[in-house]
Amino acid sequence: MDLLLRADDIHASYDHRRILKGVGLSVQRGEILGLIGTNGAGKTTLMGVLAGSHKHDAGLMTLAGEKYGPDSMEEAQACGVGLIPQNFRIDPQLSIAEAIFRGTFQAGKPHHELRNQASELIRDIGISLDPDTKVGTLIRAEQALVEVLRMVAEEAQLVIMDEVAASLPDHDVAVLHQVLRMLVRQGRAIIYITHRLDEVRSIAHRIAVLREGRVHKILEASSTDIDELAFLLLQQELEGNARPTDPAGGDEALRVVNLSMEDRVREVTFNVAKGEIFGLAGTHRSGVYELVEALAGVRPSTSGHIHLHGEPVQIRGVQDALRLKIGYLSDAADNGEATGSIMDGLQASANGGAANLQDEVTQLRGVVEVIRRMRISTTNIHGDISTLSGGDRQKVQLAQWMATGCDVLILSHPSRGIDIGAKDAVYKMLNELSQTGVAIILLSSDLSELVSWCHRIGVMRDGELVTIEANANTNEDVLVHHMLGVKFETGGSEARRVRN
Numbered sequence: 194m195d196l197l198l199r200a201d202d203i204h205a206s207y208d209h210r211r212i213l214k215g216v217g218l219s220v221q222r223g224e225i226l227g228l229i230g231t232n233g234a235g236k237t238t239l240m241g242v243l244a245g246s247h248k249h250d251a252g253l254m255t256l257a258g259e260k261y262g263p264d265s266m267e268e269a270q271a272c273g274v275g276l277i278p279q280n281f282r283i284d285p286q287l288s289i290a291e292a293i294f295r296g297t298f299q300a301g302k303p304h305h306e307l308r309n310q311a312s313e314l315i316r317d318i319g320i321s322l323d324p325d326t327k328v329g330t331l332i333r334a335e336q337a338l339v340e341v342l343r344m345v346a347e348e349a350q351l352v353i354m355d356e357v358a359a360s361l362p363d364h365d366v367a368v369l370h371q372v373l374r375m376l377v378r379q380g381r382a383i384i385y386i387t388h389r390l391d392e393v394r395s396i397a398h399r400i401a402v403l404r405e406g407r408v409h410k411i412l413e414a415s416s417t418d419i420d421e422l423a424f425l426l427l428q429q430e431l432e433g434n435a436r437p438t439d440p441a442g443g444d445e446a447l448r449v450v451n452l453s454m455e456d457r458v459r460e461v462t463f464n465v466a467k468g469e470i471f472g473l474a475g476t477h478r479s480g481v482y483e484l485v486e487a488l489a490g491v492r493p494s495t496s497g498h499i500h501l502h503g504e505p506v507q508i509r510g511v512q513d514a515l516r517l518k519i520g521y522l523s524d525a526a527d528n529g530e531a532t533g534s535i536m537d538g539l540q541a542s543a544n545g546g547a548a549n550l551q552d553e554v555t556q557l558r559g560v561v562e563v564i565r566r567m568r569i570s571t572t573n574i575h576g577d578i579s580t581l582s583g584g585d586r587q588k589v590q591l592a593q594w595m596a597t598g599c600d601v602l603i604l605s606h607p608s609r610g611i612d613i614g615a616k617d618a619v620y621k622m623l624n625e626l627s628q629t630g631v632a633i634i635l636l637s638s639d640l641s642e643l644v645s646w647c648h649r650i651g652v653m654r655d656g657e658l659v660t661i662e663a664n665a666n667t668n669e670d671v672l673v674h675h676m677l678g679v680k681f682e683t684g685g686s687e688a689r690r691v692r693n
């Protein structure tokens with residue numbers, strides 16, 4: 194193999210807080226290097242150094258044998274290093290062709306030329322997308338493919354992907370992986386960050402484990418397993434979750450009867466009991482997102498009824514939902530990020546929502562306990578939430594929603610970006626919350642999470658709720674079968690499956 198990038202003894206900091214403390218790694222042409230690490234380990238910071246968005250304090254880098262140290266993302270791009278960031282966002286008004294060439298010297302070309310070039314790129318990597326389609330109509334997995342195509346258009350030799358597949362369902366991840374394998378066969382290199390250990394094992398050739406600002410170990414993906422990776426990350430065995438096999442015994446909290454939304458959701462009926470964790474699964478076009486948005490007042494339903502605690506209610510907007518004590522944590526890439534200090538963000542959750550009744554020392558202790566429990570990496574609890582890593586910001590948002598005193602809490606992909614060690618803590622906290630009588634609706638594309646966290650799981654397909662499975666009687670294969678309406682065989686997917 195042919196060495197493309199080498200980084201030696203890289204140090205980097207934020208406001209004098211040392212984050213990277215001597216990182217060393219290399220990537221070969223034709224290689225996918227997986228990068229894993231707990232929340233706050235420094236993965237995004239390291240990728241920022243490589244891609245020119247964060248200046249390192251010390252250390253040396255070479256790219257294709259030449260000294261390398263970009264001062265900006267544009268400079269890195271000109272050198273052939275491109276980054277697809279966590280929570281990337283593309284202007285929904287752009288056509289696919291415009292999105293692919295945005296930020297490149299080709300962007301100013303007449304549309305028909307961009308269109309033809311985009312068609313060629315799309316054909317070359319063997320997927321089915323129409324270059325004239327607006328980005329806003331694409332599902333997340335298709336947008337990820339557009340970002341990958343942008344990297345090809347920029348002629349990136351090293352493509353950095355920072356948790357791009359987080360919250361994509363397995364069959365979409367499989368398509369993305371096919372495309373990435375093709376890119377490296379053409380001589381490019383990829384650094385691939387994820388919190389999903391099965392995913393990193395299946396896509397990467399080698400896996401680097403980042404711990405406390407240093408590369409702790411680099412392993413051949415083919416000669417390691419999930420348990421070893423988990424142990425290297427957490428320095429302890431991964432705790433297995435006990436499945437909530439007992440049905441939730443509480444009274445009915447929510448009843449949805451024949452709910453429809455245009456042709457996207459059709460006559461959906463289900464109920465959720467107090468204290469129940471009710472999972473929802475479905476592909477992006479199944480109507481499952483529209484269903485939770487109707488319950489949260491984000492989009493109006495067109496017909497049907499909703500009952501809360503036995504009483505009929507009208508939900509015409511988000512304010513109605515909040516007044517009825519229905520909370521909703523969405524997973525949209527442009528989800529309003531939490532702002533303010535970490536202390537303020539976590540106060541209510543530390544004190545069970547009764548912040549005013551506690552003295553300052555008790556409040557502080559409570560916040561420190563939540564930080565410890567959720568494994569949030571920070572040295573300054575009075576610092577701004579924006580100074581936390583992506584996964585740690587998600588934990589604060591989740592803690593905030595859990596403390597709002599909702600009767601029904603709808604969480605879309607609550608563990609997105611959260612490392613495997615902290616997921617366990619999140620599950621325990623959700624479980625404790627459910628035991629106080631809160632009904633939790635959990636939408637996730639991580640089917641193993643649904644199976645281990647939920648009492649029952651409803652599956653949507655083509656706008657309909659096709660089944661409700663009791664936890665004790667189901668598994669991931671059964672859910673996939675209902676989601677796709679066919680038996681899905683891992684690895685055999687084709688590009689058009691993205692459209693499912």
Ligand SMILES: Nc1ncnc2c1ncn2[C@@H]1O[C@H](COP(=O)(O)OP(=O)(O)OP(=O)(O)O)[C@@H](O)[C@H]1O
Pocket residue numbers: 207208212230231232233234235236237238239570571579580581582583584585610
């Ligand atoms: N803008 C910032 N200002 C100050 N500190 C920051 C900033 N961004 C990140 N940090 C700190 O740097 C550390 C590393 O953050 P980074 O985002 O690199 O972690 P990560 O490994 O990518 O985590 P995650 O898995 O949650 O995305 C964190 O402890 C975080 O608090």
